Amino acid sequence: MAELATPKLQEKKKIMTRYAQVIATENKIGTYFEILWYNEGKNDFDIGFGSYELDFVLEWLKEEFEFTEDKTIFPVVCAEWKDFRGKPQCSHCKKVFQEYYFSHKFCPECGAKMGM
Ligand SMILES: [Zn+2]
Structure with a gap:
């Protein structure tokens, strides 16, 4: 066996x-x-x-x-949306996005978590 x-x-x-x-x-x-x-x-x-x-x-x-x-x-990484001429700018990577990204909890560029 x-x-x-x-x-x-x-x-x-x-x-x-x-x-x-x-x-x-x-x-x-x-x-x-x-x-x-x-x-x-x-x-x-x-x-x-x-x-x-x-x-x-x-x-x-x-x-x-x-x-x-x-x-x-x-x-x-924690960051926040800054206002850059009416558009959201990631305080971590400094990238600027379209207006509707203000409601996003994460930065699509660097992955930073917003508003903590
Ligand atoms: Zn970012």
Whole structure:
């Protein structure tokens, strides 16, 4: 009788990184959140763990990542809409958008969270 291979329960390996943050992208459906992190092995940024639910993404950020340096965690950048000649300007990346973006909770350019 063939022996059944018992898969070893492996402890989930976390992604080690010095930098990870949630970024937000506006599309026709809504706001899509993803994690942008620094891939130490690749020496480049990676994007993944996307969802329309910010709570999921924040959970993944907590569950899947381990930070190699304490002080470089930027989960969500906070900013506010400034008035630039009647149009909203992100106080973080300084990009100016159409009027209706005043009601948006996130900057589509840099992912900053507004009004906190
Ligand atoms: Zn911005």
